[in-house]
Amino acid sequence: MNLLRAQLTALKAALSRFWHSPLVSLFTLVAIGVAISLPASLYLVLANLDRLAGHLPTQPEISLYVSRDASQDQAKQLGQVLSGRKDLSKARFVSRDTALKNLVETGGLNDITAGLDGNPLPDAWVLTPADPDPAALEKLRAELEKLPGVAEVNLDSQWAARLQAALRIGRTLVGLFSGLFALALMAISGNAIRSQILARRDEIEVSRLIGASDRYIRRSFLYHGTLQGLLGGLMALLILLVLVAALQGPVAGLATLYASPFRLGFLELSEQGLILLLAALSGWLGAWLAVSRTLRQVDPN
Amino acid sequence: MISFSQVSKRYPGGHTALENVSFDIAQGELVFLTGHSGAGKSTLLKLVVAIERPSSGVVSVNGQNVGRLSRHAVPYLRRNIGLIFQDHKLLFDRNAIENVVLPLAIAGMERREALKRARAALDKVGLLKREKAMPVALSGGEQQRLCIARAVVSRPSLVLADEPTGNLDAEYAAAIMAMFKDFHRVGTTLVIATHDERAVGALGGRILRLEHGKVLESNRMGIKEDLPEAEIRTFANAGPRPDKASE
Numbered sequence: 001m002n003l004l005r006a007q008l009t010a011l012k013a014a015l016s017r018f019w020h021s022p023l024v025s026l027f028t029l030v031a032i033g034v035a036i037s038l039p040a041s042l043y044l045v046l047a048n049l050d051r052l053a054g055h056l057p058t059q060p061e062i063s064l065y066v067s068r069d070a071s072q073d074q075a076k077q078l079g080q081v082l083s084g085r086k087d088l089s090k091a092r093f094v095s096r097d098t099a100l101k102n103l104v105e106t107g108g109l110n111d112i113t114a115g116l117d118g119n120p121l122p123d124a125w126v127l128t129p130a131d132p133d134p135a136a137l138e139k140l141r142a143e144l145e146k147l148p149g150v151a152e153v154n155l156d157s158q159w160a161a162r163l164q165a166a167l168r169i170g171r172t173l174v175g176l177f178s179g180l181f182a183l184a185l186m187a188i189s190g191n192a193i194r195s196q197i198l199a200r201r202d203e204i205e206v207s208r209l210i211g212a213s214d215r216y217i218r219r220s221f222l223y224h225g226t227l228q229g230l231l232g233g234l235m236a237l238l239i240l241l242v243l244v245a246a247l248q249g250p251v252a253g254l255a256t257l258y259a260s261p262f263r264l265g266f267l268e269l270s271e272q273g274l275i276l277l278l279a280a281l282s283g284w285l286g287a288w289l290a291v292s293r294t295l296r297q298v299d300p301n
Numbered sequence: 302m303i304s305f306s307q308v309s310k311r312y313p314g315g316h317t318a319l320e321n322v323s324f325d326i327a328q329g330e331l332v333f334l335t336g337h338s339g340a341g342k343s344t345l346l347k348l349v350v351a352i353e354r355p356s357s358g359v360v361s362v363n364g365q366n367v368g369r370l371s372r373h374a375v376p377y378l379r380r381n382i383g384l385i386f387q388d389h390k391l392l393f394d395r396n397a398i399e400n401v402v403l404p405l406a407i408a409g410m411e412r413r414e415a416l417k418r419a420r421a422a423l424d425k426v427g428l429l430k431r432e433k434a435m436p437v438a439l440s441g442g443e444q445q446r447l448c449i450a451r452a453v454v455s456r457p458s459l460v461l462a463d464e465p466t467g468n469l470d471a472e473y474a475a476a477i478m479a480m481f482k483d484f485h486r487v488g489t490t491l492v493i494a495t496h497d498e499r500a501v502g503a504l505g506g507r508i509l510r511l512e513h514g515k516v517l518e519s520n521r522m523g524i525k526e527d528l529p530e531a532e533i534r535t536f537a538n539a540g541p542r543p544d545k546a547s548e
Contacts, residue, residue, distance in 0.1 A: 002409040009406060206390045209352070210451070211380030212407045213373065 006219065014223035017196060025228075028192045032232025035184045036279055037239040039177040040267075044240060046170045047271075048264055049163070060132050061156040062141060066123040070149035075123060078149050082125055087140055090128035096121045122151060178278075185232065185279065186286035189225050193290040197221060204295070214295055221291045222284055229283020233276040241266065302328045302459060302490050303349060308358030310344050310514075318344040320514040321358070326492065328458070331485045331506030334494040340511040342494035346461045349492070350382055351375045362459070380408055383452030387464035389444045391436040391451075398423065398432040401450045408455065422454040423447075426480060442473030449480060453489075460484060462493045478504060 018025045064082070066075055082091045094102075099121040129140055137155055144153045197204065204217055248264050255262040267275070303326040310319040319341045326332050334342045347353040348360045351367050360367045362378065370378060391400050398419050405415035423429045426446035428439075436444055445465060452460055462481070466474035474497060482504050485491050495501060501508060510517040 005411065006409050202390075203392050203394075206392060207403065207407060208376070209350075209379065209384055209390065210404045210407065211376045211378075213376040216376075216407055 006216070010219035011223050013220035014227055017220075017224055018227070024192075028188065028228060029231050029235050031188050032185055032228065032279070032283075033235025033239055035181050035188060036233055036236035036275065037243075039174055039181045040236055040240055040275055041243060042170070042177060043174045043271075044244070044267060046167055046174060047267070049170075050167055051265060052262055060129055060137055062127040062129060062137075062144065063154045063156050064125040064127055064144055064150060065152040065154075066125070067149050067151040068122050070123075070151075074149035078147060079125070081147060082127065087130050087136070088127050089130045092126045094124045094126055096123050099124060182278065182282045185229065185282040186289070189228050189232075189283045189286035190290035192228060193221050193225050193287045194294050196224065197291060197294040217295065218288075218291045222287050225287020225290075226280050226284040229286075230276060230280040232283065233279030236275065236279070237267075237272055302326055302330075302363060303492070304359070304361045305345075305348075306359045306361075308348065308355045308360055310341075310348065310353060311356045317514050319348075319355075322514070322516050323358075324509060324516055326490065329485075329488045329490055331481070331491045331504060332493070333501045333506060333508045334492060334511060335496060335501055335508055336511035337496060341514045342496075342511055343463055345511065346463050346492065346494055349461060350379050350384065376407075380404070380455065381457050381459065383455065383457040383460035385445075385448050385452045385460065385462035385465050387467045389436075389448040391444060391447060393436050396433050396435050397428060397439070397447055400436065400447060401454050404451060404455045419450070419454055422450040425453070425483075426450045427476075442469050442476070445469060445473070445477060446480070449477065453484060457489070459490045459492070462491070462495075464495055464497070465493060466495065466497045 066078065070078070079091075079093060082088060085091075096119050100119045103121070127144075129137055131137070131140075141153050141155055144150060204212075207217060244264050244266055251262070251264050305322050305324050308319055308322045309317065311317045322341075322345070334345060336342055344353060348355055349362060349367065351370055355368045358368075362382075365378065367378065392403070395403075398416065401419040401422055402412075402415045405418060406412075410418075420429060420432065423432055426449050428443060428446055428450065431439065431443065436447065439447060445468075449462075449465070452462075460481075465481075466477050469477065481491055481493065485504070485506070491506075
């Protein structure tokens with residue numbers, strides 16, 4: 001009961017410090033919020049790119065366009081050749097009519113295609129190579145180009161694989177930046193706590209003289225640091241919300257141009273919780289380091 | 302209750318504040334530490350509450366070797382000792398009652414009970430009507446009484462006072478001494494360091510006279526002899542101020 005009372009007393013003391021210096025507290029919270037929001041916003045961008053790339057095929061695909069001059073027999077023969085190749089794991093035929101239909105349905109180009117005299121698209125084969133190695137793919141592409149009745153061979157989906165690779169680098173960067181900004185947060189929080197301790201130097205000295213232990217003195221400052229981190233984390237989430245709200249319109253507009261229903265997403269609840277937890281933890285750690293160091297400086301002994 | 306055995310205290314730089322000091326103070330005694338400024342009175346009090354550690358010798362309080370107490374054990378020692386400072390050491394951003402409540406809050410007492418006891422302590426020193434006053438609004442004498450209320454609110458069995466009447470006029474000093482007399486009557490051990498000769502002897506008790514870091518024995522008749530290592534005898538009735546000529 002005594003311990004619980006001591007915790008509540010320390011918590012009240014920490015809250016009263018926010019109350020008694022609202023402007024300084026606000027500036028500190030904004031600084032912490034900005035420090036957290038930088039890696040968090042990078043994470044949010046990556047999460048959205050990940051979502052965007054999530055439904056794209058990351059396996060390399062080859063689009064083989066049949067020459068418009070090719071006869072039906074040539075096209076059939078080409079199909080048999082492709083189906084028999086061991087370096088292809090899958091071969092799917094897309095007729096020119098199907099291709100035009102898909103274009104109209106997904107591209108929203110109804111008005112344009114209606115004005116055409118005929119179907120300008122060629123028959124095509126969508127091929128999945130067995131070996132995704134870039135050198136093997138290039139070799140395969142060159143071989144396919146030489147087949148009779150082939151107009152053009154394009155390597156698709158490589159950009160998606162590259163995007164995934166870039167996202168992996170981005171995620172690593174988020175990790176590194178998060179670590180750096182956690183240090184910054186600890187420094188900001190610790191410095192704020194240190195100022196608080198020095199401002200209350202007399203109180204600490206008197207309290208020690210009349211029997212306060214270091215644990216007793218430290219407790220309220222640790223609550224202060226933890227609350228500071230937590231509120232700074234909330235501030236960061238608020239900053240991110242404002243960013244997403246500000247970018248939602250332009251992003252939606254851009255997505256519409258590509259006939260995509262894509263909208264910017266916000267962090268999952270679990271991710272928000274993790275940010276708050278890490279912020280509170282960093283605040284606590286910063287406070288602990290600052291209190292331990294500064295209490296030694298104001299030791300009456 | 303308090304025992305000094307061959308205690309010396311040397312500060313960095315070579316200044317010797319106390320040299321081979323030995324004495325015992327029993328439970329319930331009233332002891333005056335007298336001597337000029339720099340005689341070692343404050344150092345002696347600081348050794349009792351482990352603000353300073355002895356360079357040699359043993360300081361014990363209630364059987365505990367204070368000089369060897371761990372850093373974590375020191376607060377618990379101090380919670381059982383009431384400290385009264387010449388400069389009061391009040392917290393100027395808290396009102397009178399909050400200053401008095403502080404030791405109880407540190408000890409983890411429930412707030413309602415702590416306030417009740419703080420009011421009783423303020424009443425004892427005649428400041429109950431000023432419980433909401435900020436220290437800056439109190440006179441020097443009232444600030445000292447507030448400091449006394451804070452020192453006794455935990456009902457410690459030992460009270461140490463460092464120059465409690467140093468900055469006060471005769472009337473206030475007499476009132477403070479009357480309070481000490483009351484505390485002594487209920488069995489509190491009081492050690493009062495003072496160079497205020499008006500205070501010494503007015504209450505009876507025992508006088509430990511310090512000079513150049515050594516304890517001299519003193520009584521009504523003045524200082525009898527230099528006994529730096531001797532046990533100091535208790536005087537049932539301390540008399541008027543020691544004769545300066547004999548110091």
